[in-house]
Amino acid sequence: DAKTTQPPSMDCAEGRAANLPCNHSTISGNEYVYWYRQIHSQGPQYIIHGLKNNETNEMASLIITEDRKSSTLILPHATLRDTAVYYCIVRVGGNQGGKLIFGQGTELSVKP
Amino acid sequence: NAGVTQTPKFQVLKTGQSMTLQCAQDMNHEYMSWYRQDPGMGLRLIHYSVGAGITDQGEVPNGYNVSRSTTEDFPLRLLSAAPSQTSVYFCASENSGGHEQYFGPGTRLTVT
Numbered sequence: 001d002a003k004t005t006q007p008p009s010m011d012c013a014e015g016r017a018a019n020l021p022c023n024h025s026t027i028s029g030n031e032y033v034y035w036y037r038q039i040h041s042q043g044p045q046y047i048i049h050g051l052k053n054n055e056t057n058e059m060a061s062l063i064i065t066e067d068r069k070s071s072t073l074i075l076p077h078a079t080l081r082d083t084a085v086y087y088c089i090v091r092v093g094g095n096q097g098g099k100l101i102f103g104q105g106t107e108l109s110v111k112p
Numbered sequence: 113n114a115g116v117t118q119t120p121k122f123q124v125l126k127t128g129q130s131m132t133l134q135c136a137q138d139m140n141h142e143y144m145s146w147y148r149q150d151p152g153m154g155l156r157l158i159h160y161s162v163g164a165g166i167t168d169q170g171e172v173p174n175g176y177n178v179s180r181s182t183t184e185d186f187p188l189r190l191l192s193a194a195p196s197q198t199s200v201y202f203c204a205s206e207n208s209g210g211h212e213q214y215f216g217p218g219t220r221l222t223v224t
Contacts, residue, residue: 032211043116043202043215044155087154099145099170100204100213102154 004088009107012082018075020106022088025069030092033064035073037084038105044087047073078110113138116216118203124222125193133188133219135203143206144186145170145213146178148199155202161186162208193223 005023012018024033035047048055048062050071055062061074075082087105119134137144142163147155147170157170161180175197177189186205190197200220206213 034211036213041200041218043204043217044213045215046212049211099157099160100147100155101157101171102147104154 004090004103006086006088006103006106008104009109011109011111012075012078014080014110014112015077018078018082018108018110020073020075020086020088020108021070022073023070024088024090027068027090028092031090032092033062033068033071034089034091034100035060035062036087036089036100036102038087039081039084044102047086078108080110080112082108083110084108115139116203116205116214118201118216118219120219121217122220124224125190126224127193127195129193131190131193133190133201133203133221135186135188135216136184137186137203137205137214138184139205139207139214140183141205141214142183142208143213144180145204145206146176146186146188147202147204148172148197149202149218150199158188158201190221195223197221198223 032049032051034049036044038044050062064071085105085107116137145160146158149155156172159178161167167178200218202218203216204213
């Protein structure tokens with residue numbers, strides 16, 4: 001699985017968009033980009049995933065560059081409850097036996 | 113659905129003791145995994161299973177055993193606890209062909 005690089009920490013003002021970047025320059029053609037977050041000491045929570053196209057769900061949007069070497073997770077209107085560690089993970093799609101390889105993630109602090 | 117459940121929530125062991133961390137899921141997921149998370153670090157994969165009777169090693173398998181006799185249960189055994197195994201342990205499950213991994217609430221283990 002390709003490695004990812006994320007900034008260790010970011011701040012965001014409440015109500016503003018939070019844009020979390022991720023570099024995955026060695027991504028292969030059949031590898032997806034996944035985002036999970038971990039609030040406080042809870043188990044990680046799935047947010048969104050994508051292969052090539054931009055994706056949006058009720059939690060966030062995922063923008064993947066055309067060369068697929070980087071992506072951005074967007075939380076459109078960040079709230080205090082979005083304060084968490086966000087993990088960007090690259091792996092081949094769903095038939096991977098439940099393997100997720102986590103990096104250090106980005107610690108997002110949403111401030112009033 | 114209860115989702116992914118883990119017991120116990122907290123455990124203190126003395127060096128050399130053995131114990132089993134329990135994990136169960138009621139979503140009929142084929143894939144199950146165990147991770148550990150040390151303070152300030154991302155999660156690391158210990159062992160995983162793609163179905164009943166099949167297990168494989170992850171990134172940090174030494175000192176741990178697993179078995180998968182049923183789809184629902186995936187216990188993690190510490191053979192002879194060491195202080196280096198002090199960590200938070202998360203269990204997760206995933207449907208084959210799916211993209212979302214579901215995590216349990218974690219077991220906080222301290223080895224003295």
